[in-house]
Amino acid sequence: MARQYILQRAPAAAGIHIDYAAELNEQQLAAVTASPGPLLVIAGAGSGKTRTLTYRVAYLLENGVDPRNILLLTFTNKASRQMLDRVANLLPVDASGLWGGTFHSIGNRMLRRHGTVLGYSSSFTILDREDQKDLIDTVVSGAGINPKEIRFPKGDVLADIFSFTVNTERTIEELLAEKFPYFLPLIEQIKDVHARYERKKKATNSMDFDDLLEKTLRMLKEHGEVAAFYRRQFQFILVDEYQDTNKIQADFIDTLAAEHRNVMVVGDDAQSIYSWRGANFKNILAFPERYPDAQIFKIELNYRSVPEILAVANAAIAPNVQQFRKQLSATRDTKELKPAIVALRDGGEQAQFVAQRILELRDEGIELDEIAILYRAHYHAVELQLELSRRGIPYQITSGVRFFEQAHIKDVAAFIRFVANSRDEVAFKRMVKLLPGIGNKSADTLWRAWEASLHANGEVTNWSERLVPMPVGARSKKSWEQLAYTLDEIAPRGAANPPSEMIISIVAAIYDDYAKANFSNYDLRREDLNQLAAFARQFKDAHEFLSQLALISNVDAEAAPNQNAETEAVNLSSVHQAKGLEYHTVFVIWLTDGMFPSARSLEAPEAIEEERRLFYVAITRARDELYLTYPQMRFNAGYGDMFQRPSRFLKEIPTQLLEDWQVGRG
């Protein structure tokens, strides 16, 4: 019988107390020290939202709340990490028992612990968008739908549809009627595919991103004992960026908080920019209706930006009809420098302007990593990257293709996924298709054989024993055997080695040759794989490693391996990914109708409002200097050169708030 031994937390060190009144302004202080119960904090941009949440956590801890009883939901994992670091700096406590992270990562943790009540083993695989699309495609062909006969939506469109129904808690009918009316005639087949997809995920012991929310919520709703467990555990729930939650996330919070109702949500309706992911800023508007006893706090003092920038921000968001009216007021002194509006001839000249200005700023002593160039879509940045490279200006880009989503990373991860979850069909097929002579058809045949072997023989203890006898073509025979023995090596007797060792083995035995033969930029990819192995060293356990791989975001990427942390660099980022960040100087580029706001949003007033919020987010990233630039011409493949209209958002800003820069050519 094991002895139970409980470690007690050290009592809060005497003498170390936070002087909340001295460190927070009046509005922040009220929110931080509010009595338990539902709390809504409307926090304008740059008003110390993170600070308020951080101090609230510290306040709870100082008042004797056990860290294990706190749940902190944030928009990125990085945000949660930063807040906890700051709490640790404020208080001499070990807050490691506190659960913090994104909704998806928290769902993942809960499902790994208790998902067995829904019939999932704790070793389930997480499908990213590409995996999801692959699996839906196999389901579609398995459903006997002949794409040559009817125009059936492709896997990624179906993934969009299914995902939206989960995140907004609506039915497929409703969604199709509203967003895809032309697919309505196919509704029965689409529903059939959906049912098959759900069964397939269950059979392969895998979950897509949406399942991490949906299955978690279902688990709480259908299994009272699990719900009771987590309600007891999470006595205090804090939610950051509440304006970007969707229906299911709001439901998740409400379900967890159903008894104690100690839930603090913080957000800014003017910064809601994720409606395409089902986010609904009406969650924040309607919070007081769902919690009629909620205390409401408004934090409207802006500490970030100079008054000139703030005036532009206030003007930019003003035309939006749907919002909590609020007026941010500046605390900083004026610098007598108005934000610039700059017309350029074309994208190339815009890039030259930005690059040249950056060099001047550097000469003035502004560090490069205090400068950001923000844009609506990643492809807007191509000319700029060229120009920066040409001038030798180092830059860092939170790119569209994420490190962990690159083909070579996912290829190697497929091996690990498969040994970690031998029912992972997507991983199996991806892995075997790397071998010469094996394509879709053979992969499918092999998968059936593998499934049969799982049925007949149960858990795997020896990979090669089962795999080698399977029917493969003569051309693939040799590499097939090598694959089988590699699996033996990385997961002897079925038990996976540490992730980092697995990566090294897979690359050495199989993938290095594959990469040489298939990629023209072999060196780069090989280097990525080395970095992946280095990154993996912090994980002992394959599931932990794989979850991290799937759930880490671009903005989290500083934890990722592809950073050249030493060199100081200018930041290039989409506005979405810059949310929550701030810089000394911000350039917002491609401010033309069709680029920002994006062409797709131009017809729908609701979409325009969201674009305007996005514009507002971009402006409010700037502390001291802001440049709004727009090219007057765009070179466009296919359509020829096109004249560009300045963004309608620029016309909404009173001209006296901006300084018009006339750029000549030297």
Next chain:
DNA sequence: TACGTGGCGCTTTTT
């Protein structure tokens, strides 16, 4: 059945 080549269309944002 696997895989290379040529034509066409078209560009958002991400856990």
Next chain:
DNA sequence: GCGCCACGTA
């Protein structure tokens, strides 16, 4: 200026 798909060949 690029990625996806369809087609044709080995």
